[in-house]
Amino acid sequence: MKKLLFVAATALLAANVFAQSPKPVWPAVKKEMKPWTRWWWMGSAVDEKNIASLLKTYREAGFGGVEIAPIYGAKGFEKRYVTYLSPEWMSLLKYTVQQAGTLEMGVDLTNGTGWPFGGPQVKTEQAATKLFVQQYDIPAGKSVKEVLDSGPKLPDGQMQALTVANDHGEVLDLWGKDDLQKMKWTPEKGSWKLYAAISGKTRQMVKRAAPGGEGFTLDHLSSASVTTYLDRFDKAFNGKSPGVRSFFNDSYEVYDATWSPAFFSEFEQRRGYDLRLHLPELVSKEKTDRVSRVKSDYRETMAEMLLANFTVNWTNWAHRNGGLSKNQSHGSPGNLLDLYGAVDIPECETFGSSYFPIPGLRRDSADIRNVDPDPMMLKFASSAAHTHGKPLVSSETFTWLTEHFKTSLSQAKPELDQVFLSGVNHVFFHGATYSPEDVPYPGWLFYASVNFVPSNSFWPHLKGLNEYIMRCQSVLQAGRSDNELLIYWPVYDAWSNPAGMDMPLKVHDVDVWLHPTQFYKTAVSLQQSGYSFDFASDKVLAGATSGGSTVVTSPQANPYQTLIVPQCKLMPVGTFKHIIRLAREGATVIFQELPEDVPGLSSLEAARKELSSLKASLEFSAWNGLKRCLVGKGAILVSADVKKALLSKDIRGEAMTEKGLNFIRRKAGNDTWYFVANLSAKSVTGSVSFNRVGRQVLIMDPMDGSYGAVDPQKTETTSTVDLRLQPGETRIIRIGAPAPGFSKWQYPEAATKSMLITNSWKLSFTQGGPELPADQVVKNLVSWTELNDPRTINYSGSAVYTTTFNLAARPPGPSLLDLGKVAESAHVWINGKDAGFAWSIPFRLRVEKFLKPGLNTLRIEVANLMANRMRYMDQQGISWRNYNEINFVNIDYKPFDASKWKPMASGLLGPVRLVY
CATH class of the missing domain: 3.40.50 (Rossmann fold)
Known part of the structure; x- marks a missing residue:
């Protein structure tokens, strides 16, 4: 029955249900289409009241689900800690799943605390294992026992091999002899070397463990160890599915785990020869062909053991417990494509900050990790999903995107678009920390996160980003x-x-x-x-x-x-x-x-x-x-120039890349969907060809949901349309069968007239701290840090700008409100009507439907970042970070201190123009 339920759940996950309306445009929204977030439970110090409140807050901000990840706790709150997998903990998990369900949200669960898998159920014999190979010179006439007794002490562990080799290539396996014979063996002549192989333990403990999750890291290469590890969950679940959507495994970070006690036998079974006879090559630093071959066989065996004994084993366990498996395979000592392909939801990871030449995109070298995420690395996960026909590819997104409290939503967008272009269609934020309402600002925070938490200044505008993700992912999850x-x-x-x-x-x-x-x-x-x-x-x-x-x-x-x-x-x-x-x-x-x-x-x-x-x-x-x-019926071509070979078969790439555009393509029924991004420094204006033909082409803007039809110029193989994209902008193009009732797409970029809004602005600080500055009237738009009020330098939060402007007549065509420079995001109302969020470059909104002849009222809520307030708190010595583990570090993993930061520009910097 459980298997049938799982098959049905998987089929539902794979289905793409489109909105049933006279004008079906955007696919119908499911919770998987919204962004999800990793949800750190610090010390598992959670309670029902705060769980319910936070889930509701997340849903209102546009999240579709959470991934529970228990970790270390905050000092001073030890009495609130709940032991992992205890009856009380399981009751809280059940409550979370129920509350999420009432909100139409999903819940994933990390199969452990911190990372990697491990815990108190992992005894020494099941712990991550390392091969120690001690080498000794054996002169003629000296026995193995004499050499071992007089040489360096053997590492702790189980001896599994004694191999001797000489300079002439002779190799003897002494392991098959009885103990007395092994110890007595003595070379008669020549120079020999003894290799003693010990199966020992790495002694690695679970990193960032939560209470009740402390212990040794698991031996992932041993099926018996994995089964023992999972038995603890079976006992906690008591034969009932916990109701989570999927079980999650973080990236493989099992250091120096080079072995498993059964490795010699597994190797011989899989490779057909005895690795004991090749210990000299396995530990050699020489670059010979033979050394390379032995090490290749060793790595292939490890890959197969990891795949069969852990990944497939764990996935089968997840299915038996009514859930899917979601795995980060990168970092594993195996074939990444096969490991990703063996789970239900392959998950990749962005770590650090990419460079994009988008004008105005802030990228301070002091605030980024010296790691450039490579989108080609992300394609290992999406490739496994695509080749196996899996509907979802997830990503741990924005890990260490910038220094704490300095990440803007506008910086997140191009990184996000690059993830989409790599084939990801199910984004997880890194992330949100559970923090009870009685913990003062800034609440509990995780050390490697962008901190998508309600205390973050950008939270009131996060819905703009989340709705963008929802629209993009509704298309990127469509079809194949x-x-x-x-x-x-x-x-x-x-x-x-x-x-x-x-x-x-x-x-x-x-x-x-x-x-x-x-x-x-x-x-x-x-x-x-x-x-x-x-x-x-x-x-x-x-x-x-x-x-x-x-x-x-x-x-x-x-x-x-x-x-x-x-x-x-x-x-x-x-x-x-x-x-x-x-x-x-x-x-x-x-x-x-x-x-x-x-x-x-x-x-x-x-x-x-x-x-x-x-x-x-x-x-x-x-x-x-x-x-x-x-x-037979096909052909094999050989050419160093692959593109030449492709053209010989009339297989052509999309011409749009010559203009600096990037894309990814989906096929759903008779429709082809393109997600197109301009991550370059230049605007793209004019004809863009697509290698698909349809009788109708729709241009769709995932920023605001607007759409319209255009008449393509068609050949037998291409459809060409007029497309206009500023640096940082994206569009979705749908090519397919005609459907009636669509209005023509209007090109707001074609607007040529511009009106600078020059009236004075009333500025009111509405929500934030450490204290609210006084209201002001400003003639010129400058950073809050330059206003004549010392409170504005330290302020993090929201402020509202209000002004008016006159129009002789309502503009006849598309109109844009161009906010110029914004530090860092905005929410706009015109004449009392919500005109949307401006949270990314270029900070522009379509506004024609909100305008009227005569006097118009403009209200702009702007949020800055947390940085200035955190700078103030560290300067004043206000305690806010006090955790029972890594505590809190900066982007270089050194103790965090914002006291020497310069104040960051904040507010509406403009100039603000109406373009029509």
Whole structure:
């Protein structure tokens, strides 16, 4: 029954229900389309009253759900702490799920406290494990026992191997001998080295654990350890589903976990040879081919164990408990595509701040992490979802976007748009901290967060951002991804790196394992040329079929027009066979070069011989400046210039990228949806072509929900429309069958007349602190920090500007209110009517429907950031950070201190113009 319920829930998640109205435009809103937020329960010091109040506050701000993440608590509140998974804790979880349900919100639950998985149920034998290999020189005539007794002490743990090797390549496994024989073994002559392998423990504890969650980190490579870990949840759930939508696992941060007690046996079963005989290569620092092959086999085995023993095991457990699995696979020592593909909701992560050349976008180098998020890294998660036909791709978004209290909503938007362009359609904020109402300003805060909390000055305007996300995600969750290319990821080239032992594929190490590769360079080049694509692993290709001339990776996935194999040195014979099979069935495959060799050491010569035979069987001839081999119903092309090969098959990229636009495309029924973003420094005005044809094209603005029809110029393969985007702006384009009743799209950017609003402004400070400054009348718009009132320098909160302006007549066409520079967001009313939020660059709103002839009243509520008030609090020595763990750090992980900050510009800086 539970399985049937899960299947039904998954089907409902995958469905895309459109609004039933005479004018169906935006897809009908579901809670998954709204942003969700990670919800830190500090010390799990939560209660029903505050849970209910906060959930209601989040819903009013536009959130669709929360992801509960218990962590360390605040000092002085220990009596309120609730032990993790205790009956009281479970009762609070149940209450949260019920309250969220009444608000039509969802709840996800982290399967642990802090990160990574671990806790008191993880005893030493189930804890994360490390391989220690102690090396000793054994001179002739000296026994193993004598060497061990006189040499360095062995690490604590279970000995699993004693291997000896000499300079001539002789290797002996002493482990099969009885203990007496092992210890007695003595070389008669020559120089030998002894390798003693110990299965020990990393001793890593759960990081940022909540009360009741403290303990060792889990051995993720052991199925028995994972089962023992999950048993604690089964007991707490008492046979009943907790009602959460999905269970979550944060990024893999299990440090130095290079082993599991069953590794030797698993390795031999999977790779076909005894790793004990290759300990010299496993720990070697040499860069030989043999060392690379052994380490590749070791990493592949670790990847398979992590996939089977943890990811699949945990996902099955989630299904049995009535939920989905949501996993951050990055950082894992495995094939990221396979790990992401094994869960229901793959989740990526943005960490740090990207550079965008958008004019006016604030980016202070002192307030950002020296980490540039790479959108190509995000595509590993979205590719796994797309190739497996999974409807949702989530993202932990805005982690350490800027220094605390200095992040504006306008800074969040381009980072968010880049996430959307990478295939994400289910954003999670990082994040919101549960804080009871009796905790004074600024409440409880998490050390690595943008702090999307009600105490943040921008909270009154957050709904503007959240509604934008909702509209974008309603489209980005529609139908299927419509990427035309499938690109093979040659993971074995990465695994064959002779340096080190395990290879966690971390976000922060992309300069090592991703950026130098031809795979990465090819993908970036294709994206710049307007192509859209997903990545495929060997496992995905093994299950792929040819749908006529296309490559089909899943019945729920959109077919790909071709498969591209970037230049790679190593490829398993099985993968090469699958690629040839796809071509034989009708697909076109493009190689930059045929693979040189096979990976690993197992049956090496036989595998090499088979690969060589397969390559020899392909008869290539010159064709259109390429090499082509006709195979069955399809073809294999070889060209270093992938774009040339694509054009030879009439596969063309979207021309809009030449204008500086970025896009992502979805297919839903007869409609094609484009999300288009201008993240460049220049405006885009004029004709833009789309590689899809329809009888009707709609232009839709996700900022305010407006839309209208345009008449496209059509060819057999393209639709061309007039599109106008300022730097930082986005549009959604819907191309499809005609529907009656749509008005023509009006181009507000075409307005040419401008009226500067020069009347004086009444300025009233309405909500914030440390105290409200007095009302003022200002003639010139300047920062609050420049007003003649010392209270405005320290003020964080909202203030209202009110003025009037005269119009001889109502403008006949589209009109824009251009606020100029805003520090940092605004909410506008014209003639008493809500004209919307202006929270991002360019700070402009469509206002024609609010204007009238004669006197018009303009009311603008502006919110600044928390920075100036936090600066004041630190200067005055006011206590606000006092936590039982990391306490509170700045963006460089040093003790936080805002006292030396300069005041940040705040308020409406203008100039304010009416453009019509």
